[in-house]
Amino acid sequence: MNKVCELLEVEVPIIEGGLAFVGNGLLAAAVSEGGGFGQVGSAGRTVENFEKQILLAAEATAKPFGVNIPISQHTDFTPYIEVIRKHRDLIQAVSLGAGNPKQLIPVIKDMGLKVLVLTSTAFHSAKAESLGADMIICEGYEAGGSNGPSELSTLTLVPQVKKTVSIPVVAAGGIVDGRSMASAMLLGADGVQMGTRFVATKECEAHDNFKDAILKARDDSTEILTRMLKGPIRVLKNDYSKKVQEAEKENPTLENILPMVRGKYNGLAMFDGELSKGFMSCGQVASLIDEVESAEVIVRRMATEAKEILNSPIKI
Ligand SMILES: Cc1cc2nc3c(=O)[nH]c(=O)nc-3n(C[C@H](O)[C@H](O)[C@H](O)COP(=O)(O)O)c2cc1C
Structure with a gap:
């Protein structure tokens, strides 16, 4: 079985990345309903709204979903962690980005939740693994939002991270359809994460x-x-x-x-x-996105397309 699917208990290894301001509960639920792994974002939300979105996601899907904490984007992340603790039975995993995850990894693991750490170099991926991360989401410089200062592309980053760690590796940055998903899997990724594609969806609360x-x-x-x-x-x-x-x-x-x-x-x-x-x-x-579609439909289509491509002989 695919390692990401096993860890997150999902059907296909497609993750919705944390989306500051626009990563709402109904979007997370739609991604999970499609068989992927949706996440409720915390950046740009009050603690009350973060809790509300978790409850909305749980109401809309019985499938697993997660939450995202970009560490340095909160002046105080403690109340958000307490919301996660309160609703830990509804949440499968927490992704940590934009900062040093050392302090939070044991706290989240103690709640019985999986920890996914966002990285942008092989060095930081190895560090996260040594601190107890369950999975690495390595993000290349193509990605929307915060990028790593090393400016490594997804094409070069994924194989280097894969070579360095033994926990599952998810590729982020530049993934938008079945083709790019299949390419990431050929580079060694165990799954993919997308941000920009999921903004242009019916369920996303972006303007x-x-x-x-x-x-x-x-x-x-x-x-x-x-x-x-x-x-x-x-x-x-x-x-x-x-x-x-x-x-x-x-x-x-x-x-x-x-x-x-x-x-x-x-x-x-x-x-x-x-x-x-x-x-x-x-x-x-972004230029490869031509239509606002349902996130659930996107996840299902991508998985089918990627499987077809990976099963077909490549002409060289
Ligand atoms: C609108 C937007 C907001 C984002 N906000 C966050 C965030 O709050 N936390 C986070 O870890 N990543 C955030 N990201 C990064 C995404 O989770 C994801 O890793 C990235 O978009 C992947 O690259 P792609 O845009 O090429 O799909 C954001 C990306 C976008 C486009």
């Missing part, structure tokens, strides 16, 4: 303006912000991202740039639809 912007995107429609802060983020190019780029050129200091990329401006564009007032996390695959 229609953000979804439309994804549908209109071309291959060169994304760019990296805040590279000089050693925390690059991949966003859709717009007037706001241009303003940030200009500020980075003029005065590339933490004090000047950080206030411009606060979560508030991410939420304004992605959730409220005020595109010119903020920035939108988005991956390089």
